[in-house]
Each structure stands twice: as C-alpha cells, then as structure tokens.
Amino acid sequence: xxxxxxxxxxxxxxxxxxxxxxxxxxxxxxxxxxxxxxxxxxxxxxxxxxxxxxxxxxxxxxxxxxxxxxxxxxxxxxxxxxxxxxxxxxxxxxxxxxxxxxxxxxxxxxxxxxxxxxxxxxxxxxxxxxxxxxxxxxxxxxxxxxxxxxxxxxxxxxxxxxxxxxxxxxxxxxxxxxxxxxxxxxxxxxxxxxxxxxxxxxxxxxxxxxxxxxxxxxxxxxxxxxxxxxxxxxxxxxxxxxxxxxxxxxxxxxxxxxxxxxxxxxxxxxxxxxxxxxxxxxxxx
Amino acid sequence: xxxxxxxxxxxxxxxxxxxxxxxxxxxxxxxxxxxxxxxxxxxxxxxxxxxxxxxxxxxxxxxxxxxxxxxxxxxxxxxxxxxxxxxxxxxxxxxxxxxxxxxxxxxxxxxxxxxxxxxxxxxxxxxxxxxxxxxxxxxxxxxxxxxxxxxxxxxxxxxxxxxxxxxxxxxxxxxxxxxxxxxxxxxxxxxxxxxxxxxxxxxxxxxxxxxxxxxxxxxxxxxxxxxxxxxxxxxxxxxxxxxxxxxxxxxxxxxxxxxxxxxx
Numbered sequence: 001x002x003x004x005x006x007x008x009x010x011x012x013x014x015x016x017x018x019x020x021x022x023x024x025x026x027x028x029x030x031x032x033x034x035x036x037x038x039x040x041x042x043x044x045x046x047x048x049x050x051x052x053x054x055x056x057x058x059x060x061x062x063x064x065x066x067x068x069x070x071x072x073x074x075x076x077x078x079x080x081x082x083x084x085x086x087x088x089x090x091x092x093x094x095x096x097x098x099x100x101x102x103x104x105x106x107x108x109x110x111x112x113x114x115x116x117x118x119x120x121x122x123x124x125x126x127x128x129x130x131x132x133x134x135x136x137x138x139x140x141x142x143x144x145x146x147x148x149x150x151x152x153x154x155x156x157x158x159x160x161x162x163x164x165x166x167x168x169x170x171x172x173x174x175x176x177x178x179x180x181x182x183x184x185x186x187x188x189x190x191x192x193x194x195x196x197x198x199x200x201x202x203x204x205x206x207x208x209x210x211x212x213x214x215x216x217x218x219x220x221x222x223x224x225x226x227x228x229x230x231x232x233x234x235x236x237x238x239x240x241x242x243x244x245x246x247x248x249x250x251x252x253x254x255x256x257x258x259x260x261x262x263x264x265x266x267x268x269x270x271x272x273x274x275x276x277x278x279x280x281x282x283x284x285x
Numbered sequence: 286x287x288x289x290x291x292x293x294x295x296x297x298x299x300x301x302x303x304x305x306x307x308x309x310x311x312x313x314x315x316x317x318x319x320x321x322x323x324x325x326x327x328x329x330x331x332x333x334x335x336x337x338x339x340x341x342x343x344x345x346x347x348x349x350x351x352x353x354x355x356x357x358x359x360x361x362x363x364x365x366x367x368x369x370x371x372x373x374x375x376x377x378x379x380x381x382x383x384x385x386x387x388x389x390x391x392x393x394x395x396x397x398x399x400x401x402x403x404x405x406x407x408x409x410x411x412x413x414x415x416x417x418x419x420x421x422x423x424x425x426x427x428x429x430x431x432x433x434x435x436x437x438x439x440x441x442x443x444x445x446x447x448x449x450x451x452x453x454x455x456x457x458x459x460x461x462x463x464x465x466x467x468x469x470x471x472x473x474x475x476x477x478x479x480x481x482x483x484x485x486x487x488x489x490x491x492x493x494x495x496x497x498x499x500x501x502x503x504x505x506x507x508x509x510x511x512x513x514x515x516x517x518x519x520x521x522x523x524x525x526x527x528x529x530x531x532x533x534x535x536x537x538x539x540x541x542x543x544x545x546x547x548x549x
Contacts (some may be wrong), residue, residue, distance in 0.1 A: 079372070085373045
C-alpha cells in the first residue's frame, strides 16, 4: 500500500505544486496517472520513489517513509523515468551488475521480454536507438518483479508494435500483490490496461476511481447535433458530431473513453466528477 | 541475504558496478597519470639545476600525482551532475551509507594504492635515468617513512576537499572546490602563524613582553617552547586528521539530502 497524506511540495521560486495532496494506492491495481503538463505527475512519482522529499506530509510505502531510500524499500520499487540512462555496456553486463540488487529479478524473464520486443540480447546499449533502449529498460523494470512499479510516460519513444507489446507485457507480468502506476499523456496507448484512473489537477487529486464505477455512473453517446438539456453533464465536439456524457440510468454498459473522461473532469465545477463521486475525490483512506 | 542499511555484499555489488561501467576511463586516466608522472620525473632531471636535485623531495613527483588523483576524486559522484544518471544512481537499492562509504574507500585507499604504485614506478624510472639501473633506492630521501606518512596525510586532506566538493558542488565546479580548499588551508596557515606570533619572543604586539621574557629562566623557556610545539601540533592534527573526517561526514549528510528535483 502506498499512502500519501497531507503532501505539500514546491519547487524553488515556484508557486506550490501540491498543498494538501492525499492519495492511497492499493495492491492489485494498475493506476493511470493523468494530468495536464506541469500538473506534477512526474514529481509525484519522484516523491513516491523517494527521489524528492515532500516539504510537508508523508509518502509511505507500507509504514516506511520513502525518503529514507532504504534498501528494503528500494529493492521492492522500480521507477522508470521518461528518459532513462543506460550505461555503455553490453546487455549481459548490464544485467550482471544491476539485477543482483533486486531479489526477485528473473534473468530468464528479462531475456524473454527482450525477445518479445525484438531486441537482440547481445546488443551493446550504446549502439541502440532511444526506443530500443526504452524497451530494454521496460524489460528490466518488469523482470525486476518489484511490488511497486512506477512508469513515467513508458510508451514515449516506442514504435507501434512496441506499444502493443508493452500492453501485453504489462498485463502478463501483473500480479495481485503489485501496484503499477503509469503516468502518461498517451491515454489511447493505455486503453484496456489502466484501472483505476487518477487525475491530478491544480495540486490535488481530483479523481481516483475505478473505470467500473465511472462507467456505472456516467454514459457516453455520440450525437450529430449540438446537445442541450439538464441531463447533459459534458459534451465536446468530435469528428462528425459531439461526444456527450450523461448520467448512467443503469441501462448503458458501455465504456467511457479515458481522454473524454479526462477533459470532462479537469474543468471548473465538473458535473461529471460530481456524478461519479458526489464530490471531488481527494481520497484519504 | 542483505542487512537493512549496511551490507558488505551490497557494497561489493556497487564496487563491481562502478568498476565495470568505468573500467576504460579508469585505465585511461591512471595510465595518463603514470605517463605524466614519468614525463615530470624525466623533465625535472633534465631541466632543474643540480642544487634542486640534491634532495629528491623537491622534484615534486608525489605532489604532481596527488594533484592528478585529486582531479579523479572530484569526479567521485559525477552522476549527481546529470539528471538521468542521478536518478539511476539514487534508485539503486543500496543505502546512502553504502554508496558513500564504498566510493570513499575506493577513492581514498584504492587511489592511494594506485598512486603509490605510480610513485614507485616513477622512482624506478628516475633511478634508471640517473644510474641506468633499475632501483628505487637511489632516491632514499623520497622513501623515508616520515616523508611518506606526510604524503599520505596530504593526500587524505586533499581527498577530503575534493570528495566533499564532488557531492556538494554541481557540475564539478573545481574552481569552487579549490577556493574552499584555499580558504581552509589559508585559515590553517594563518592560525599556525598567529599561534607562533602569540608565543614568539620577538613579536612585540602579540608575543610576551620583554620584561616577561627576561623573567624566564632557561627551564621556563624550554617549557614555553614545548607548549608552543604542542599547540602547533594540535592545529596540525586538527587540520590533517579531524578536518578530513569532518568534510567526509559533511559530504555524507549532503548525499543523504540529495534529490532529483529537475523537471515537474
């Protein structure tokens, strides 16, 4: 369990990024962390991984503060940054020096993942493209089998087959005792993987909800004409019409598009957010 | 398998990681130090007038090696200067103590051993230039235990400046490291000088008055000199032993506070 309570943080000479952020991440979930540019997604992942210390509040994994960066915490946590740094080594050397730090690391799994990604296991890391390096980093992150996996924009730089492979591998490597957090702007790459959805806006968690609950509360329809009426919670123009969100009266078992969901909840006084949770869900469990 | 915050096993893994990643750089750099040291030995033999060659200590081979090793030490935590490398390094599942202590041991003891090897090879080379025979014993002055201990003291003092600087100053700001070193070393010289003045019989402002001096018998004067020597040695011990420990400790605390704050 990851618990962020009363979190306050600001970068030097900037206004506060988080003032009283509360969030709980439970095992058995692949969280999608969404937010506008500058909302603090990467900062939040860094705070969770102990790379940045909060000014106020606590970031806990279990009952241990992450800022201690103690080996006990770090060997069960893997943070894959958007731009990863790999040393100028052969793949086998890379594995030989990094994998022993992770007690549950599976070398066989790593090489299997490389094979699935189509990366030659005798490659030299300095000779690979950015996307190929990212595939190796993802393979390592998954093979490390840590209980908490934080991925920052993991599909940036991946080719189209790579994105699809990524989705498959995430699904295959997931277990009920794990928490995976994927921060991304590429929500379409994550369709069918992320659930629940966590949305950050203006220094707060404005939504932390499972897709099943969201879908049970709201439904989406496409109309050709501009919609009107009190039952309309949100609408936006799309190619050839309007995407409309209304309250789910229980008859619709369709799934909401995450991009549409995001756009509908980040505005002021979001009716969608109210319909989903009855309040801004700044969870403190 | 591992202890909680300190494990020699994890330190060994960190050492292995550093060695494999930097093996080429290390071989290249230490070979360069050896070449520079040999060239320096050769040039001093060639260029310096015999009066300087009478005492091997003035050749400054050891000092050149120490200066070059100090440059290597200033890169001890080079990862902290690069956003992605820093994240990679801080996330390695090992405690700050293991990361810090590991590099402290490698750069103090390890570099000192490598530096000593380079020094002895340079002396053999020097012996060969002088006598065309392979022997370091031509330069006995350069191998006196007192002199060697002094060199170790100097290396550890210099090491503490640069090791601390590598954690504290960003982008390996050698200028700032050197300035800090000069300020601390300058303070040490100044303190020793002030102490000498305070105890000096020939310093009218700070030293004892002439009447006080006249009142001292020979035994008292001897005691007086002993006191002066003891005070000076306290300052020296502080500088050569306690200050490095202080700077190493400060560096550890700084590394513990290190964050990856670049980018929102």
